[in-house]
Amino acid sequence: MHSTAYCQAVEQxxxxxxxxxxxxxxxxxxxxxxxxSHLLWLGIAGHIIGFDTxxxxxxxxxxxxxxxxxxxxxxxxxxxxxLVGGVxxxxxxxxxxxxxxxxxxIDKECKKVLDAITTDTTLFMRCENxxxxxxxxxxxxxxxxxxxxxxxIGRDIRVDHPYAAYAEVGCQVxxxxxxxxxxxxxxxxxxxxxAVRIIRDCLALMPKGSIMADVTDRIPAGRIGLSSVEAPRxxxxxxxxxxxxxxxxxxxxRAPTFQNLQGIPVMVQxxxxxDVPIGLGSMDPCFSxxxxxxxxxxRSGRVRVYSKAELQELCRKRYSIR
Amino acid sequence: MFGMDWIDLGILLTKVMLVIAVNFxxxxxxxxxxxxxxxxxxxxxxxxxxxxxGLLQPVADGIKFLxxxxxxxxxxxxxxYWLAPALVLVPALLTFSVIPFGMSFSAFGREITLQIADxxxxxxxxxxxxxxxxxxxxxxxxxxxxxxxxxxxxxxxxQMISYELSIGMSIIGVLMxxxxxxxxxxxxxxxxxxxxxxxxWNIFTQPLGxxxxxIASFAETNRLPFDLPETEPELVGGYHTEYSSMKFAMxxxxxxxxxxxxxxxxxxxxxxxxxxPWVDExxxxxxxxxxxxxxxxxxTGFFLFLFLWVRWTLPRFRFDQLMHLGWKVLLPxxxxxxxxxxxxxxxxx
Numbered sequence: 001m002h003s004t005a006y007c008q009a010v011e012q013x014x015x016x017x018x019x020x021x022x023x024x025x026x027x028x029x030x031x032x033x034x035x036x037s038h039l040l041w042l043g044i045a046g047h048i049i050g051f052d053t054x055x056x057x058x059x060x061x062x063x064x065x066x067x068x069x070x071x072x073x074x075x076x077x078x079x080x081x082x083l084v085g086g087v088x089x090x091x092x093x094x095x096x097x098x099x100x101x102x103x104x105x106i107d108k109e110c111k112k113v114l115d116a117i118t119t120d121t122t123l124f125m126r127c128e129n130x131x132x133x134x135x136x137x138x139x140x141x142x143x144x145x146x147x148x149x150x151x152x153i154g155r156d157i158r159v160d161h162p163y164a165a166y167a168e169v170g171c172q173v174x175x176x177x178x179x180x181x182x183x184x185x186x187x188x189x190x191x192x193x194x195a196v197r198i199i200r201d202c203l204a205l206m207p208k209g210s211i212m213a214d215v216t217d218r219i220p221a222g223r224i225g226l227s228s229v230e231a232p233r234x235x236x237x238x239x240x241x242x243x244x245x246x247x248x249x250x251x252x253x254r255a256p257t258f259q260n261l262q263g264i265p266v267m268v269q270x271x272x273x274x275d276v277p278i279g280l281g282s283m284d285p286c287f288s289x290x291x292x293x294x295x296x297x298x299r300s301g302r303v304r305v306y307s308k309a310e311l312q313e314l315c316r317k318r319y320s321i322r
Numbered sequence: 323m324f325g326m327d328w329i330d331l332g333i334l335l336t337k338v339m340l341v342i343a344v345n346f347x348x349x350x351x352x353x354x355x356x357x358x359x360x361x362x363x364x365x366x367x368x369x370x371x372x373x374x375x376g377l378l379q380p381v382a383d384g385i386k387f388l389x390x391x392x393x394x395x396x397x398x399x400x401x402x403y404w405l406a407p408a409l410v411l412v413p414a415l416l417t418f419s420v421i422p423f424g425m426s427f428s429a430f431g432r433e434i435t436l437q438i439a440d441x442x443x444x445x446x447x448x449x450x451x452x453x454x455x456x457x458x459x460x461x462x463x464x465x466x467x468x469x470x471x472x473x474x475x476x477x478x479x480x481q482m483i484s485y486e487l488s489i490g491m492s493i494i495g496v497l498m499x500x501x502x503x504x505x506x507x508x509x510x511x512x513x514x515x516x517x518x519x520x521x522x523w524n525i526f527t528q529p530l531g532x533x534x535x536x537i538a539s540f541a542e543t544n545r546l547p548f549d550l551p552e553t554e555p556e557l558v559g560g561y562h563t564e565y566s567s568m569k570f571a572m573x574x575x576x577x578x579x580x581x582x583x584x585x586x587x588x589x590x591x592x593x594x595x596x597x598x599p600w601v602d603e604x605x606x607x608x609x610x611x612x613x614x615x616x617x618x619x620x621x622t623g624f625f626l627f628l629f630l631w632v633r634w635t636l637p638r639f640r641f642d643q644l645m646h647l648g649w650k651v652l653l654p655x656x657x658x659x660x661x662x663x664x665x666x667x668x669x670x671x
Contacts, residue, residue: 046637047555048555049555049637049638050546050547050549050553050555050637050638051636051637051638052360052364052634053360053363053364053634053635054637055364056364056365056366057364057365060364060365120637122547122636122637122639123637125639125640125643126637126638126639126640126643272640272641272642273473273556273641274550274553274556274640274641275640276556277555277556278555
């Protein structure tokens with residue numbers, strides 16, 4: 001996800017065109033990541049409301065997805081497939097049948113789970129009309145991804161600013177208007193099914209040819225690249241300024257969780273303590289993505305900005321690198 | 323000693339030891355069964371490393387608890403903090419003393435009842451003890467002097483007090499039919515048949531009372547879907563957050579023993595106790611006694627499995643939903659049940 005966003009930013013800066021097959025493979029991997037992320041989330045949400053059977057079942061269904069990732073890339077989670085200019089490995093024609101068979105299994109099981117959870121009244125009782133964020137609030141707080149789409153805001157980078165192969169295979173934006181946790185559950189489950197559809201189409205439509213652009217020259221320095229990717233949790237933006245020796249001069253990543261967390265105060269207002277964990281959980285937070293660092297002098301209240309050299313020095317001191 | 327001789331005392335002590343030993347044995351089986359059944363429902367393997375099929379897992383757990391570091395946080399109210407786990411375990415064990423678990427037989431020239439104490443006020447005694455168990459939870463939460471246990475203790479007190487009311491009301495129908503608080507008479511009433519085909523169990527004559535009792539007993543024993551005093555996403559561990567080592571294990575054991583006694587009580591009150599339907603146990607001699615014991619074990623085992631089954635198939639309720647269910651659904655239904663039973667007794671000869 002992030003590696004795709006970063007590579008796209010550098011490719012934009014250096015004006016590299018990725019071959020079609022490379023873009024299709026990226027799309028397949030992005031959607032595989034979406035499936036496993038949504039299933040993982042479903043399990044954790046189940047655990048939060050005390051439904052551990054959902055946790056175990058969701059993760060059992062997730063396992064073949066991890067298997068697929070390993071089959072294609074050699075890794076289960078951090079796929080390590082993206083390079084500036086394309087992808088590292090091809091998906092050979094021989095394993096297509098096997099991949100499609102596993103996908104069919106995932107599709108079937110996801111539908112079964114969707115069926116099971118939508119008919120469970122106790123689950124519905126815990127999620128309906130809980131953790132509401134109105135469409136107006138969602139816009140005002142710039143909520144992203146499934147959290148916004150469950151409040152009726154049909155924003156999706158894959159459709160609004162298509163990248164990889166999304167323009168060719170298309171993507172249906174799943175929007176629910178319930179504005180509550182229940183809608184977020186439904187949005188994510190439907191997106192999972194949509195992701196299976198996209199992967200199938202990609203495998204069918206994938207053109208033959210190279211998977212990697214010919215990157216022979218050094219990346220020119222001082223260029224600017226900005227790319228956006230629809231991560232499972234929402235929009236991810238990467239901003240790059242290229243530097244000397246094909247190294248980045250500046251790089252800034254913006255993950256969706258920090259933005260989504262702004263919705264928490266609205267969500268928990270007037271709710272029970274028991275609804276706070278599931279409210280927070282319903283936006284699929286990633287707390288490591290929200291880490292920020294700032295030094296404030298408590299006496300004067302002044303914020304200090306560190307220069308690059310100072311930061312390097314601090315880092316070296318911290319890890320005793322000389 | 324109350325006109326008792328040595329043989330009487332020996333028999334009584336044997337029964338006491340037997341009940342405690344069997345209770346702890348079932349506790350160990352339950353501890354393993356909980357994990358194996360949940361693993362089965364969730365498509366996992368479950369603990370299977372310690373001993374054949376993981377049978378020694380409870381022993382390993384017990385040893386682990388004994389050797390865990392005993393931590394008493396500095397801010398606790400010491401006396402109550404130490405007393406609370408015992409207040410959960412002991413009443414739960416005591417409850418079993420009035421439950422008849424088999425047919426009586428004669429040996430050593432006297433009648434031996436398979437029940438430790440056949441109290442005239444058996445049911446009231448049980449409710450008194452069940453109410454005591456609440457103190458363990460509440461005091462445990464309060465004595466820890468920390469916010470999550472306190473919230474857990476508060477939840478426990480309001481939840482258990484509300485549901486005790488429903489439990490108490492739900493069995494009044496049974497008492498009206500039987501006309502006695504003595505549990506052996508409750509069982510005796512249920513032998514025989516109803517409309518010549520059904521056994522005369524209270525589950526058939528008091529189905530509504532049975533359902534209310536069953537649902538309320540989930541809340542009473544702190545089991546999911548009503549395990550609000552110890553929800554881990556909101557309250558860390560609830561009332562036992564600050565407990566470690568054997569003190570935590572005692573809470574844990576108390577919970578399971580309460581589960582066993584509740585199942586036994588459900589069996590006694592609604593499923594005919596040790597009665598085997600369509601069979602006259604008294605005519606079978608000593609085989610009849612064994613049969614009655616087996617029947618009691620099977621029925622209690624069924625309820626124990628039901629408790630496991632429900633735990634892994636339902637999500638947790640929210641507190642307001644729990645209170646709503648208790649006060650606005652179960653309690654009125656229990657009162658309707660009492661009125662209906664009264665009307666039936668008035669109209670029927």
